[in-house]
Amino acid sequence: MVGVLAFLVAGLLVISLAMNLMHQRHAHLASEVGSMMCADRNGPEAGIVATVRLPLAYSPSQRRGSDGIRCQFEAVFSPEEALGAALLIPAVTGSMSVEANGHPVLVAEQYIMRNLRFTNVPAFVPLGPDVLRPGTNRFTITLIAPPGRPIAISPVLSGPRAALNLRYQARWFTSSVLPTLVVGGATALAMVFGLIWAVRRHQAEFGWLSLFLLLGALVGSVLIPDFGLGGGPYSIWGMLALWEAAAGLMFMRAVAGLPTKRVHLWFAAPPAVLWFLFLANPSVFMPNLVIQGGVAMVLSYSLLGQWFLWRVARRGNLEALLILIGMAFWTLFLIHDGLSAMAVGGNMIFLSRSAMSGLLVMICALMTLRFLRAMAQLDDTAKTLRGQVAYAEKMLTESYEELRARREAEAISAERVRLMRDLHDGVGGDLASMLALAGEVPPRGAEIAKHARSALVDMRLIIGSLEDYGGNLTLALAAWRERAGPQLRAAGITLRWKVDRLPHMPWLGSSQVLDILRIVQEAVTNAIKHAQAGCLEVTARECDEGIEISLADDGVGISDSRTGNGLRNMASRASRLGGRLLVKRTEQGTAVRLTIPTTPPQAKPDASMP
Amino acid sequence: MKLQNGAEVTTAPQTVLLIEDDAPIRARLAAALSEHGIFKVVQAPDLATARAAIASQTPDLIVSDLKLPDGIAIGLLAEVREKSPQVEILVITILGDEATIVAAIAAGASGYLLKDALPEDIHKAAIEVMEGGSPISPSIARFILRRAGEIGSVLVAPMKPAVEVPHLTPRELEILWGIAKGLSYNEIASLLEMSPNTVPTHIKAIYRKLQVGTRGEAVYEAIQQGLITF
Numbered sequence: 001m002v003g004v005l006a007f008l009v010a011g012l013l014v015i016s017l018a019m020n021l022m023h024q025r026h027a028h029l030a031s032e033v034g035s036m037m038c039a040d041r042n043g044p045e046a047g048i049v050a051t052v053r054l055p056l057a058y059s060p061s062q063r064r065g066s067d068g069i070r071c072q073f074e075a076v077f078s079p080e081e082a083l084g085a086a087l088l089i090p091a092v093t094g095s096m097s098v099e100a101n102g103h104p105v106l107v108a109e110q111y112i113m114r115n116l117r118f119t120n121v122p123a124f125v126p127l128g129p130d131v132l133r134p135g136t137n138r139f140t141i142t143l144i145a146p147p148g149r150p151i152a153i154s155p156v157l158s159g160p161r162a163a164l165n166l167r168y169q170a171r172w173f174t175s176s177v178l179p180t181l182v183v184g185g186a187t188a189l190a191m192v193f194g195l196i197w198a199v200r201r202h203q204a205e206f207g208w209l210s211l212f213l214l215l216g217a218l219v220g221s222v223l224i225p226d227f228g229l230g231g232g233p234y235s236i237w238g239m240l241a242l243w244e245a246a247a248g249l250m251f252m253r254a255v256a257g258l259p260t261k262r263v264h265l266w267f268a269a270p271p272a273v274l275w276f277l278f279l280a281n282p283s284v285f286m287p288n289l290v291i292q293g294g295v296a297m298v299l300s301y302s303l304l305g306q307w308f309l310w311r312v313a314r315r316g317n318l319e320a321l322l323i324l325i326g327m328a329f330w331t332l333f334l335i336h337d338g339l340s341a342m343a344v345g346g347n348m349i350f351l352s353r354s355a356m357s358g359l360l361v362m363i364c365a366l367m368t369l370r371f372l373r374a375m376a377q378l379d380d381t382a383k384t385l386r387g388q389v390a391y392a393e394k395m396l397t398e399s400y401e402e403l404r405a406r407r408e409a410e411a412i413s414a415e416r417v418r419l420m421r422d423l424h425d426g427v428g429g430d431l432a433s434m435l436a437l438a439g440e441v442p443p444r445g446a447e448i449a450k451h452a453r454s455a456l457v458d459m460r461l462i463i464g465s466l467e468d469y470g471g472n473l474t475l476a477l478a479a480w481r482e483r484a485g486p487q488l489r490a491a492g493i494t495l496r497w498k499v500d501r502l503p504h505m506p507w508l509g510s511s512q513v514l515d516i517l518r519i520v521q522e523a524v525t526n527a528i529k530h531a532q533a534g535c536l537e538v539t540a541r542e543c544d545e546g547i548e549i550s551l552a553d554d555g556v557g558i559s560d561s562r563t564g565n566g567l568r569n570m571a572s573r574a575s576r577l578g579g580r581l582l583v584k585r586t587e588q589g590t591a592v593r594l595t596i597p598t599t600p601p602q603a604k605p606d607a608s609m610p
Numbered sequence: 611m612k613l614q615n616g617a618e619v620t621t622a623p624q625t626v627l628l629i630e631d632d633a634p635i636r637a638r639l640a641a642a643l644s645e646h647g648i649f650k651v652v653q654a655p656d657l658a659t660a661r662a663a664i665a666s667q668t669p670d671l672i673v674s675d676l677k678l679p680d681g682i683a684i685g686l687l688a689e690v691r692e693k694s695p696q697v698e699i700l701v702i703t704i705l706g707d708e709a710t711i712v713a714a715i716a717a718g719a720s721g722y723l724l725k726d727a728l729p730e731d732i733h734k735a736a737i738e739v740m741e742g743g744s745p746i747s748p749s750i751a752r753f754i755l756r757r758a759g760e761i762g763s764v765l766v767a768p769m770k771p772a773v774e775v776p777h778l779t780p781r782e783l784e785i786l787w788g789i790a791k792g793l794s795y796n797e798i799a800s801l802l803e804m805s806p807n808t809v810p811t812h813i814k815a816i817y818r819k820l821q822v823g824t825r826g827e828a829v830y831e832a833i834q835q836g837l838i839t840f
Binding site for chain 2: 459460470474478479489497
């Protein structure tokens with residue numbers, strides 16, 4: 001938005017410049033009327049009667065019943081020129097009528113925009129052969145001031161209509177169009193910067209700039225009616241220019257990077273005093289003092305601010321330099337207008353409001369610059385961040401790989417320890433026994449076979465436990481049943497299988513499955529060995545504590561002295577699973593009941609390590 | 611494993627080629643198989659002998675160890691199976707682990723025998739397979755389900771899929787689950803509300819699909835590389 005405005009204003013500036021250049025080119029065709037014979041409209045006693053040099057600024061004396069002046073001048077036209085001539089009055093304040101050789105040719109009531117003192121509009125008077133005659137022509141200009149207000153007129157141009165028309169249009173553009181655009185642009189920018197400042201309080205320059213532009217817009221604005229407050233010759237709104245200058249100074253200080261402190265409240269004193277003087281006595285003698293004081297204050301504030309800017313611009317602060325250029329440009333016009341206002345010199349053509357467009361362009365350029373810089377910074381930051389993220393990711397991956405490798409190594413090591421223990425517990429013992437039995441004379445074949453079978457069974461348990469059952473104990477038990485079935489059949493025991501749908505227990509790994517299968521297998525082995533049973537019922541179901549696996553036979557029942565190695569092993573395996581094992585004699589025979597929680601037990605020191 | 615008792619064939623004895631290098635085990639298996647006079651057992655201690663025996667007479671059933679002194683039996687088994695599809699195969703294994711099951715399926719076997727199985731179980735298994743009975747044990751069912759991603763994590767599958775898991779219908783998967791959980795055909799049938807007779811039909815379909823996807827060479831390779839050991 002700021003960028004668009006900048007381009008808009010820049011474009012308008014270029015157009016106005018071009019138009020001004022154009023009229024300069026034709027300037028030699030026109031001749032300037034530098035002085036006129038003027039008299040007060042209400043008679044010699046009411047005011048001046050003199051040959052005055054233009055530009056003229058005149059405050060009719062109400063006291064003496066004066067309300068305007070009538071001026072006369074002569075212009076010489078050749079017969080050709082008389083066919084298409086014109087008068088151009090580049091700047092005029094007040095109501096004006098023009099007569100050529102006694103014929104009225106123009107009656108213009110100037111709309112004084114919002115009582116603005118330091119603005120004026122051009123007037124263009126086309127002259128035809130009906131009113132002109134070859135040779136000397138006499139013109140009368142009557143200027144009437146609104147009550148209590150001054151009148152002013154710049155040097156008058158006479159010449160070819162075409163050339164003067166171009167110049168008139170350029171003047172009209174700079175005096176009417178451009179100030180209106182500036183007011184619009186300044187209002188919009190004030191809102192934008194005000195919003196920026198509202199969310200970025202630490203950037204005071206936005207706040208001051210917003211205030212500066214807003215006050216400037218109010219000074220030149222047609223948006224707010226006068227409410228009759230500017231009843232006198234000077235508008236109360238026009239006096240806002242003083243505050244505008246103060247805000248501008250603070251803005252320039254902020255751009256220069258100078259802090260705002262309490263002591264800077266003193267910058268508010270001059271405008272406050274002038275404002276007070278204006279309000280207290282906006283009449284007779286004050287105006288000139290207030291006007292002059294105000295112009296002096298505005299100029300000095302502007303120059304002071306530029307000095308602040310210059311100090312940092314010299315050190316390469318591009319922002320400060322841009323603002324400084326804009327401010328200096330504007331100040332030149334302020335000086336020009338100030339001099340005109342104080343009637344020291346100049347041509348009574350007030351241009352500072354139009355020139356503010358240049359300042360706005362600079363501000364827009366500055367903000368665009370800031371925006372671009374912020375974007376570049378953002379890109380840089382994003383790039384840096386991307387780099388950092390990539391680096392962090394790499395480090396993370398590396399450490400993750402490391403961690404994974406270590407975990408893997410640990411898992412393998414733990415698995416190795418477990419396998420060793422499992423082999424030691426089962427197959428190892430059996431093999432040692434087999435060796436011992438084989439060494440006896442004669443070798444005890446039946447017992448060797450028993451141990452061999454036990455070793456093979458255990459081996460299959462281990463192999464079976466290494467399968468991935470995915471936490472499905474039903475599958476593990478079914479796999480075990482596949483192996484235990486023939487054993488039981490060989491012992492003449494009928495297997496009754498009552499395995500219910502068991503809950504999913506993902507924590508059951510190989511080690512846990514092996515513990516469960518070994519407990520179950522041990523119970524089966526005991527039943528085969530000691531119970532002389534005819535039937536073994538295996539039940540597995542969900543219970544309150546988790547799951548319950550029970551094996552009940554209809555044999556002779558376990559003896560009360562529970563000191564067997566096998567039983568102790570079963571119990572220790574059960575506790576490793578965080579479960580409970582109950583082996584008891586029932587009316588029918590022996591019942592082994594294993595309860596396992598559905599959630600993994602807390603880590604406990606492994607009691608059965610070899 | 612349900613055995614169909616009383617369905618013994620009373621016609622001429624069927625020929626069983628027993629390929630096993632360990633003499634005592636071979637003798638034990640031979641004794642178990644030749645009981646009741648249903649099977650005429652031809653023994654071979656190595657692949658060369660087995661090849662000669664097959665050349666002279668195509669057996670009805672081959673009971674074979676996988677690793678023999680002069681090589682791995684899979685090639686020979688697959689060859690026989692291709693030439694004479696009616697030949698049934700049982701693989702002999704010590705542990706009945708997954709690697710063996712992969713190899714057995716690759717060899718076109720309908721099942722496996724544990725080396726220390728009871729003589730009567732050995733005999734019954736042989737009869738059952740000759741009758742076209744259940745070729746799928748809980749271990750095989752588990753194996754298929756695991757490969758199909760139904761059990762555990764596929765990532766931990768121990769080797770590259772030498773046996774490609776065929777596309778199975780939901781019903782077939784349900785039946786496999788039943789077998790893997792140790793349910794009998796009748797239990798599966800009542801659980802799935804279907805006729806008990808249709809269960810074997812489904813199972814044969816599953817097994818056919820499985821054998822179609824079997825790649826003997828891949829298993830052979832895996833064995834050579836030591837990925838599968840016996």
